[in-house]
Amino acid sequence: MARKIGFYAVVAYAVYGMFFYWYLFYFADTSLPFEYEGSRADPATFLNGRELMLTEEYSKVRNLLFFLSTPLEWLLYTLILVSGLSKAFKRWAEQSAKIKFVQTAIYLFWLSLFAFIGTFPLNFISYSLSKSYHISVQTFNSWIKEELIDFWINYGIMLIIVTVLYWLTNKSRKRWWLYAWLLSVPFTLFMMFLRPVVIDPLYNDFYPLKNKELEAKILSMAEQANIPSEHVFEVNMAQKTTALNAYVTGIGSNSRIVLWDTTLNLLNEKQILFIMAHEMAHYVKKHLYIGIAGYLLLSLAGLYITSKAMNMAIRRWGNDLKISQVNDIASLPLILLIVSILMFASSPLSNVLSRYQEKQADQYAIEMTRDPAAAISTFQELTRAGLSQVNPPLLVKIFRYEHPTMLERISAMEDYEIKQKSKTNMGLSQKPKGQTP
Template identity: 50%
Template sequence: MKKVFFGVVIIYALYAVAISTYLFTVDTPLPEHYIGTEADPQTFMDEEQLMLSQEFSKWRNVLYFVHTPFEWMIYLFVLCFGLSRIFARWSEAKLKFRFLQTAIYVILLSSFSWLVSFPIKYFSYSISKDFGISIQPFHNWMRDQLVSFWVGAIILTIIAYVIMLLISKSPKKWWFYTWLLSIPFTLFLMFIQPVVVDPLYHDFYPIKDKELETEILQLANKADIPADRVYEVTMSDKTNSLNAYVTGIGSNLRIVLWDTTLEKLTKDEVLFVMAHEMGHYDLKHLQLLLLGSIVASFVALYITSKLYSVTINNLGKYLNIKKADLAALPIILLIFSLLSFVSSPFSNAISRAYEYQSDRYAIDLTEDADAAVSTFHKLSVEGLADVNPPTIVKILRYTHPPMVDRITHIRQYSEKLE
């Protein structure tokens, strides 16, 4: 198994060199029919901004395509070199209760993974700092990293304990019972995220600008959206980029605006952003995404169960791992990660379609296409966005349409309404 791992390392190294070379050298010229239009970045970015956006995007893309399979390499390493088995046996020897054993094992596994991948995460943070996107001090960034570590460890402990318990009780149907339990668990996490998880990272409060708040409330009333679900979050101490999003479900559903968005956009532009986020709410995108994730998890767990059984049956004796062993957890995590990557083009395409729908909804609500276009210009400039990314990047990374497509789409839609 060690020889297998080193063979995979060679393949990974060749892949990393190839994909990095491609992403740093690929040229994606703007289609001719976009040149000179308001979707052309040369009309709203200066030469320095264009250069920085291209360089920053290249680094971000390389880091994504290198780091994603690197996570798979970590899982392979702990399996092939017996580290997972050592973690499991140590936790089982130290503690009596299965849940506590699982917790210690997850902490050990997560700590190893976190330490090994830390250089890549730190390099990503440094790149964002160098290009002026992040202004977050190192100690503050480390705090967020540690919060993410413990939140992830707690959630993974619960999931791992349930899965391994079900595998031991029902080796053939464990995936189905896991899926049934995942539905209320997912709903619970979505419900508590805005009030429990998100405040661990940021400060949320009602919008300070009361005049703007009045106009937002009027817009929300026009869209039949509860006004007490609009919040501002402090991000100006961490980043220069702009953002807004919808989070939570039920009574905890919130439309959230970054304070940087409020500071750098005009009133009309903020209202367009708000209308866009209201579109996600009114068009039931969160509910549809939740339903889609439930269906996707059913398929993913079924495939995982089959691949897991094949892996254990063929490699279990070499890894010295049985099907219900806690040490086998990295196999499940590896399969899940692979399936998530493979399915990302489909999920990203759905997300991009929803973004187009919300853009059209916002135009219907505000009747202000000029504010929409100027908003997209500022989002591109402040975030150093690549408005026309390579196809592979768009398919695998972009949950939002590239700005060149988004600006053109919104203008064409508004012209049809005239």
């Protein structure tokens, strides 16, 4: 039975991959609705023929890699279970140490290493793709260094989580999921507080914005938005990518306004101020805290479902998966498999909420800056720099897009511009005759 499960898992992954290849390369329609042709949302009006071709090529392959990556994790965890590797990792850990925590650390290292090696080819293809289309300018040595940093940071965080999780399963077989969730609340907040000052600097250098005149204007906007920031931070991304980005990160006293240096190099002042107004909107409208609350609610439901799914899977396929009970450390790949599936399945909902928040942020930014021309040109530059599709396929938007499409964002700015002109014209028409405007 174990061999059948492994065989069916491989076949299912192959069929899934072929479906998305067919969908993205032959079925999906990314052409613009006729009513938008010739508008400023039409990529033909701001991209040349070569850029249009590269955008379609790059987007199709990048989207295919996205849809292949997460199910590859599911396949790896399934094969680790049915092949007996998880049991072998446990046995090696028990033979190497007597202390329970050290055994957990050794087991998790072997599992993490196997998963890292299994997903490495797809990650390398993704890196190579970005290099070939000049989205990434990062050297291989720099890229592999970041991959290793990722590995060890994820390993350290997972070691804490897994140690606590299996301690809870030993204490309470029925309610471990609830206690795990209760502990996850302060842990999540702590990690959000820690990330800007401890984790992010491991990848990049952050320093106060060199352009003090621009910094003063951004801080003035931040003051209007009641964002507690004394500096705007610049991060050196130009040595890695040509893409553009900016964000407000952290919580409480660790809040930071951050600009990629690529954004500073490629956009003008008005465009940068629009982007910063957008990012500040997330702070003003408490999107970060709403996102944390939503994540915690989803994680509560997810842990409950994981608990039920674990019990059912062990009852039905425990022998085939080489798992005897929930509190067996060898069951960790099954937990990771279920959690990953649930996260993927819930991504359309979380993306809908995220797109709504991003739409709110765009609206806030345009009302603050009142410069639709700068907003539209910003979105056009973001499209060009990232080789992004203006009107992506439906499944790509549902599962991948946390922001509205560029078609939606640019069209919204055009609508705002029309309304403003209409108000201005109406105001002029209502002035008494003979009065100069």
